[in-house]
Amino acid sequence: MADKKLIGVDLGGTTIKFAILTLEGEIQQRWSIDTNILDDGTHIVPDIVDSINHHLSLYQMDAEDFLGIGMGSPGSVDLQAGTVTGAFNLNWKTLQYVKRDIEAGTGITFTIDNDANVAALGERWKGAGENEANVIFITLGTGVGGGLIADGHLLHGVAGSGGEIGHVTVQPNGYLCTCGKRGCLETVASATGVVRVARDMAEEYSGDSKLKATLDDGDEISSKIVFDLAKANDPLALMVVDRVTNYLGLALANAANLLNPAFIVIGGGVSAAGDFLLTRVDKAFKTNTFPNVRETTHLRLATLGNEAGVIGAASLAKTAVNG
Structure with a gap:
């Protein structure tokens, strides 16, 4: 358990930021991709899945190495269902089954919350919130x-x-x-x-x-x-x-x-x-x-600046599993 890692994802209207972190919140790897909002934002979740899987392969890691993935998203988030609606800057006009699709694509437990809430968790855990x-x-x-x-x-x-x-x-x-x-x-x-x-x-x-x-x-x-x-x-x-x-x-x-x-x-x-x-x-x-x-x-x-989102998302994933 102590060797498990966390993945934090910060979904924004122009870029999607990713990080692999330790359970103590130390960032070990970071990367980002452009947010493709074309075609009603249908590329966003597949791009997230592909990027995570690509980087796990790159770092010679697999799903068993991770406690979970956490993500902050714009829009209205249903925490239990793991869905998002009303994220207009992502061109998401209909209900998005984010948790279902990312878990299916990566094999890793997934948790999601509103992006401002997730940034709050980041600043609280590793930033000015002490x-x-x-x-x-x-x-x-x-x-x-x-x-x-x-x-x-x-x-x-x-x-x-x-x-x-x-x-x-x-x-x-x-x-x-x-x-x-x-x-x-x-x-x-x-x-x-x-x-x-x-x-x-x-x-x-x-x-x-x-x-x-x-x-x-x-x-x-x-x-x-x-x-x-x-x-x-x-x-x-x-x-x-x-x-x-x-x-x-x-x-x-x-x-x-x-x-x-x-x-x-x-x-x-x-x-x-x-x-x-x-x-x-x-x-x-x-x-x-x-x-x-x-x-x-x-x-x-x-x-924390731009790192608040990925750190908070990792905190979300950790709390979802550990309580």
């Missing part, structure tokens, strides 16, 4: 995702929507979200949300600002540009960052007041702004937390 039993993970990317770990277990909720921190309301009657309701955290704190806030604030701003001049000229901006300009003391960019971090701090404070985790770990592309982001979010967080929570729950930046 393997604490209570950790919240939030990822700030194109959207805002999250994972809640309480007493060592992921919280899924009755229909798998536990941890949808991106859809916490932070601005009643605010921007319309892709989910259909208004004022979600995702509408202001995702990469696209930061740009939306910047555009609206620029329309009302009349002072000197490179950010305003860029927008007035019709040039494209990104959340990175907004944060870089704020770091350079652009007055409008600083106002945008203050608004975004206030909303983010409020949402994280509410989550902390409910669960009182040891750490809230912030990952995703927007988190690349680093301590400049973290110190501002922390200020709003402390303003809105219950005193005991304020003293015991701490905000941290994610540390």
Whole structure:
């Protein structure tokens, strides 16, 4: 048993990342392939099976060497059935029998969960979560995702929507979200949300600002540009960052007041702004937390980067077998 390995798979819209890990979470081999979403995504699962089998042959290993395969996937995941639906960035328009097909193709036990949950497991096990039993993970990317770990277990909720921190309301009657309701955290704190806030604030701003001049000229901006300009003391960019971090701090404070985790770990592309982001979010967080929570729950930046998904997926596989 001690010699068994784990396989972690991180399924994304552009690439699929793979890793072979020890039971202690040490990565021994890594590789990736392009995600082929053509033909309603019908190539994705066969490509995963072929890639795993090819690499096991390459490393002179077979199914008996592995405790299991874990995978994080976009979309709505049925944990028991091992199916995925609604993963539109994969072009999956119908129910996908991922567990059935990957187990049949590899001969290895397979477990699957939502990609944000899996990244949460990775950061908790080998990243900023320090393997604490209570950790919240939030990822700030194109959207805002999250994972809640309480007493060592992921919280899924009755229909798998536990941890949808991106859809916490932070601005009643605010921007319309892709989910259909208004004022979600995702509408202001995702990469696209930061740009939306910047555009609206620029329309009302009349002072000197490179950010305003860029927008007035019709040039494209990104959340990175907004944060870089704020770091350079652009007055409008600083106002945008203050608004975004206030909303983010409020949402994280509410989550902390409910669960009182040891750490809230912030990952995703927007988190690349680093301590400049973290110190501002922390200020709003402390303003809105219950005193005991304020003293015991701490905000941290994610540390695993692109490896969080495969490490978390391996953790999922290990837990599925060992409990």
